Amino acid sequence: MTVLIDKSGPYAHAPTSVQRTMTLVLAALLPATAFNIWLFGWPALFLFALTLVTALLTEALCLRLLGRPTSPTLWDGSAALTGWLLAMSLPPWAPWWIGVVGSFVAIAFGKHMFGGIGQNVFNPAMVARVALLISFPVQMTIFTRPAPIGQAGSPGLIDSLAITFGGRFDVDALSAASALGHVKTELSRGIPVTDSIAKAPELMDLALGMAPGSFGETSAVLILLGGAFLLVKRIISWHIPAAMLGTVFVLGTVFHAIDPGRYPDGLFHLLSGATFLGAFFIATDYVTSPVAKQGQLVYGVGVGLLTWIIRSYAGYPEGVAFAVLLMNAMTPLIDRGLRPRVFGRTRRGEPLPVKGGK
Amino acid sequence: MKLFRVRGGVHPDYRKELSSEKATVPFPLPQRLYMPLQQHIGAPAEPVVQVGERVLKGQMIARSTGAVSAPVHAPTSGIVVDIGNHTAPHPSGLPQRTIVIEPDGKDEWAPLPAPVADHLSLTPADIAKRVAEAGIVGLGGATFPSAVKLDLRSRCRLDILLVNGAECEPYLTCDDRLMREHADEVMDGVRIMAYALEVQTVLIAIEDNKPQALAAMTKAAATLDGDIRVIGVPVRYPMGSERHLTLALTGRETPARKLTADIGVVVHNVATARAVSQAIRAGRPLISRLVTVSGSAVAEPKNIEVPLGTHVSELIAFCGGLTEEPRRIISGGPMMGQPLPSTAVPVIKGTSGILALTEAETNERPAQPCIRCGTCVSVCPCGLVPVEMAAFIRKENLEGAQASGVLDCVSCGSCSYVCPSHIPLVHYFNYAKGRINALERDKRKRDLVKRLVEARAERMEKIAKAKREALAAKKAAAEAAKAAKAAAEAAAKAAEGEQPAAAASEDKASA
Numbered sequence: 001m002t003v004l005i006d007k008s009g010p011y012a013h014a015p016t017s018v019q020r021t022m023t024l025v026l027a028a029l030l031p032a033t034a035f036n037i038w039l040f041g042w043p044a045l046f047l048f049a050l051t052l053v054t055a056l057l058t059e060a061l062c063l064r065l066l067g068r069p070t071s072p073t074l075w076d077g078s079a080a081l082t083g084w085l086l087a088m089s090l091p092p093w094a095p096w097w098i099g100v101v102g103s104f105v106a107i108a109f110g111k112h113m114f115g116g117i118g119q120n121v122f123n124p125a126m127v128a129r130v131a132l133l134i135s136f137p138v139q140m141t142i143f144t145r146p147a148p149i150g151q152a153g154s155p156g157l158i159d160s161l162a163i164t165f166g167g168r169f170d171v172d173a174l175s176a177a178s179a180l181g182h183v184k185t186e187l188s189r190g191i192p193v194t195d196s197i198a199k200a201p202e203l204m205d206l207a208l209g210m211a212p213g214s215f216g217e218t219s220a221v222l223i224l225l226g227g228a229f230l231l232v233k234r235i236i237s238w239h240i241p242a243a244m245l246g247t248v249f250v251l252g253t254v255f256h257a258i259d260p261g262r263y264p265d266g267l268f269h270l271l272s273g274a275t276f277l278g279a280f281f282i283a284t285d286y287v288t289s290p291v292a293k294q295g296q297l298v299y300g301v302g303v304g305l306l307t308w309i310i311r312s313y314a315g316y317p318e319g320v321a322f323a324v325l326l327m328n329a330m331t332p333l334i335d336r337g338l339r340p341r342v343f344g345r346t347r348r349g350e351p352l353p354v355k356g357g358k
Numbered sequence: 359m360k361l362f363r364v365r366g367g368v369h370p371d372y373r374k375e376l377s378s379e380k381a382t383v384p385f386p387l388p389q390r391l392y393m394p395l396q397q398h399i400g401a402p403a404e405p406v407v408q409v410g411e412r413v414l415k416g417q418m419i420a421r422s423t424g425a426v427s428a429p430v431h432a433p434t435s436g437i438v439v440d441i442g443n444h445t446a447p448h449p450s451g452l453p454q455r456t457i458v459i460e461p462d463g464k465d466e467w468a469p470l471p472a473p474v475a476d477h478l479s480l481t482p483a484d485i486a487k488r489v490a491e492a493g494i495v496g497l498g499g500a501t502f503p504s505a506v507k508l509d510l511r512s513r514c515r516l517d518i519l520l521v522n523g524a525e526c527e528p529y530l531t532c533d534d535r536l537m538r539e540h541a542d543e544v545m546d547g548v549r550i551m552a553y554a555l556e557v558q559t560v561l562i563a564i565e566d567n568k569p570q571a572l573a574a575m576t577k578a579a580a581t582l583d584g585d586i587r588v589i590g591v592p593v594r595y596p597m598g599s600e601r602h603l604t605l606a607l608t609g610r611e612t613p614a615r616k617l618t619a620d621i622g623v624v625v626h627n628v629a630t631a632r633a634v635s636q637a638i639r640a641g642r643p644l645i646s647r648l649v650t651v652s653g654s655a656v657a658e659p660k661n662i663e664v665p666l667g668t669h670v671s672e673l674i675a676f677c678g679g680l681t682e683e684p685r686r687i688i689s690g691g692p693m694m695g696q697p698l699p700s701t702a703v704p705v706i707k708g709t710s711g712i713l714a715l716t717e718a719e720t721n722e723r724p725a726q727p728c729i730r731c732g733t734c735v736s737v738c739p740c741g742l743v744p745v746e747m748a749a750f751i752r753k754e755n756l757e758g759a760q761a762s763g764v765l766d767c768v769s770c771g772s773c774s775y776v777c778p779s780h781i782p783l784v785h786y787f788n789y790a791k792g793r794i795n796a797l798e799r800d801k802r803k804r805d806l807v808k809r810l811v812e813a814r815a816e817r818m819e820k821i822a823k824a825k826r827e828a829l830a831a832k833k834a835a836a837e838a839a840k841a842a843k844a845a846a847e848a849a850a851k852a853a854e855g856e857q858p859a860a861a862a863s864e865d866k867a868s869a
Contacts, residue, residue, distance in 0.1 A: 004685065004686060004697070005449050005451070005697045005699060007782045007785045008769070008782065008784045008785040008788045009688075009692065009693060009694060009695060009696070009697075009771050009774075009784060010370075010692055010693040010694070010771035010774055010775050010784065011685075011686045011688055011692045011695070011697070011713075011715055011719075011720045011722075012370055012371065012528060012692040012693065012715075012719065012720060012721065012775060013720065013721040013722065013723075013774075013775055013780065014368070014370070014721075014775055014776045015721065016733075016776060016777070016778040017723065017778050017779075017780070018726055018729055018778050018779055020778065021729070021731065021778050072726070073726075076726070078729070116727065117726075117727050117729060118727040118728045118729045118730060118779075119727070237736075286729045286730050286731040286732065287729055287730050288730075289730075290732070291730055291731075291732035291734075291735045291743065291745055291746075292732065292735050292743065293735075293736065296732075335743075335746070339735075339741075339743050340365065340735065340738070340741035340742075340743070341741050342614070342740060342741045342742060342763050342766050343365075343601065343602075343611065343612075343614070343739065343740040343741050343766065344601070344611060344612050344613045344614035344615075344616070344766065345613075345614045345763075345766070349763075351613040351614040351615055351616065352611060352613035352614070353613065354613055354616060354620050354621065
């Protein structure tokens with residue numbers, strides 16, 4: 001009898017796979033997604049479904065054009081996750097083509113242009129979000145007041161189709177600013193944060209998600225729940241989320257203490273915008289973040305720092321997407337410099353000195 | 359006792375329950391015994407018997423050659439029927455010089471070295487000599503000649519004997535059973551080795567998943583004087599790796615490219631300790647060992663005391679055969695063991711286990727692209743960045759791989775084990791190590807040739823120079839002689855000339 005000899009060991013393997021990892025991340029996104037579909041109604045569901053399907057179709061198309069096998073890669077969950085995360089970062093009532101163009105950009109330009117899964121330098125969903133934000137600033141910054149399905153203000157099925165596919169969106173009647181956008185606009189009109197924040201959603205509403213904002217970002221609590229699930233399942237480690245959230249919170253708190261009229265406080269920064277989604281689901285993207293824990297800490301601090309700087313000083317009210325992309329560009333450098341110490345060697349790579357030998 | 363932190367590691371599915379409660383059973387006499395001449399690290403042994411000769415149990419049939427080598431002994435009495443090439447228990451499937459013995463069924467012992475009841479009557483050097491003569495090698499799987507390791511006093515300042523009973527590989531239970539069933543013998547060997555090494559401290563490390571072995575060894579240790587501690591270590595692969603175990607227990611980190619002995623610690627396996635005890639107390643050479651036969655494809659997993667040289671196929675048949683076609687047959691554990699080319703290969707000194715693993719157990723899948731999850735970095739016990747090394751090696755950038763530390767990799771397999779993309783990382787690293795070693799060998803060879811050529815050129819130059827100088831000297835001498843001669847001639851001529859001149863003047867005068 002002869003047996004297979006084709007590779008070195010080990011001849012045992014943990015029950016891990018790319019598909020399992022991606023599926024767990026998608027599962028972790030479910031609570032926040034379901035909540036926000038309920039919160040923003042049918043148009044949000046249409047946009048979400050379209051974005052997701054377009055991501056998968058684009059993936060299939062790219063794989064075919066590249067002459068690569070379709071089935072294993074298409075269903076490994078990575079394209080679905082990109083589409084899903086992109087959808088979560090879009091205004092919930094945005095027209096259909098925002099989702100379609102976004103997904104196409106994410107998969108075709110953000111992922112396959114670099115060589116497909118594992119090769120992209122930048123987070124594809126954030127590439128698409130930033131491309132959309134710069135190209136279509138109007139559609140990308142009209143947010144909706146929460147109008148849960150079945151309650152007053154929630155559009156019916158026909159109206160919803162008109163909103164998503166017909167562009168029937170009554171901007172004046174329904175639009176609302178996100179908390180960050182509101183504070184920034186008021187500040188530019190000379191109204192201090194201490195006054196404007198009174199008209200922004202309450203912190204509790206921000207935490208629960210009962211506030212205007214991007215489709216998937218509003219509920220800090222549910223995103224935290226998903227993030228905790230990923231931590232328990234060891235899909236992500238605490239390093240990036242803790243470093244990013246900690247940095248945003250500390251900077252917000254310190255500068256708020258120095259000048260409360262100019263800077264919102266740390267808790268407001270944490271609970272508004274994409275801070276939580278970014279910390280647990282976007283900055284932790286495997287492909288575009290550092291591989292070593294030391295590097296992940298630095299990366300997380302960098303994302304937090306840039307997020308706060310952009311929110312505080314730049315033209316855009318929200319900075320997570322830009323911060324992530326900028327730090328993505330730093331990842332190769334971080335990976336080069338920050339790595340574990342090799343066993344038996346000093347940090348500089350020299351063998352440890354021999355003590356007590358003859 | 360406080361343990362020191364060791365980074366990384368994984369928690370594989372141990373599956374030790376398949377065989378851990380099976381008491382060891384002796385193997386009945388095999389039909390034929392195949393004794394490869396190289397069952398150890400170092401120079402192969404050299405046969406001292408001839409085909410057709412009758413050998414007795416325990417008789418040396420091949421002698422050690424060189425400083426790092428080990429002799430081979432007959433596991434039973436019988437006739438040497440062949441000394442020739444047979445498939446080695448190695449993934450290459452290459453043939454190796456092997457002595458084949460057909461047992462005569464009498465199991466008749468050869469005269470053995472005299473038993474020593476009091477090892478203190480021997481010198482440490484005597485003990486190392488007897489261990490060498492008994493053909494004992496590291497039975498944990500590394501198969502380095504034990505006597506060499508017992509004789510390190512001259513080279514290193516030693517203070518700790520670390521006895522490795524961690525048995526961190528999944529499936530394997532032979533060390534567990536050994537410690538449970540022969541704790542006294544193991545402890546006796548430990549005492550002898552500590553004496554031979556002249557160390558005062560003995561640490562015996564056993565993973566916490568072997569409570570009975572821990573209890574048995576603790577009990578056995580209590581009967582001895584001196585600083586002997588039995589320590590439970592956390593269950594985490596690769597805890598049994600020599601360097602990592604040393605770090606965990608002593609806080610001493612072995613410098614890169616050095617041995618644990620360089621920092622005062624000698625590590626021996628528990629089975630080696632027992633073999634040492636048998637060699638000293640009974641004069642018995644290493645002719646059998648405990649082997650775990652396990653895996654889901656094996657009908658009845660067992661721990662067996664197997665005569666060395668027994669074919670794996672006989673061993674599997676003894677365990678009720680295979681219940682299904684295995685995906686792999688492994689010698690050793692699933693993490694660091696070697697696949698066997700067939701079951702028609704013998705058990706040798708380093709065979710700790712024979713595993714017949716099913717497809718479900720090996721859970722192999724085609725490799726997918728790396729998603730840079732970084733788990734390999736977290737689990738690497740050596741602090742390496744496997745994802746980066748693999749990227750270098752894929753591009754055949756061996757210099758890059760070397761700079762990123764591939765030669766510090768111990769091939770424990772933790773990275774491959776966890777990789778969600780099922781990338782065979784260790785395969786890459788082993789390939790790179792082999793290539794780098796081959797290149798270095800070539801380079802050394804080239805350097806040697808270059809040195810020789812240069813030395814020759816220098817020598818030739820010297821000779822030529824000497825010749826030239828000799829020639830020049832000769833020429834100079836000749837010239838000097840010529841000059842002298844010329845001068846002499848000139849002088850003579852002058853003298854002669856004076857005379858004619860004088861004569862001429864005389865002539866003139868006369869004219």
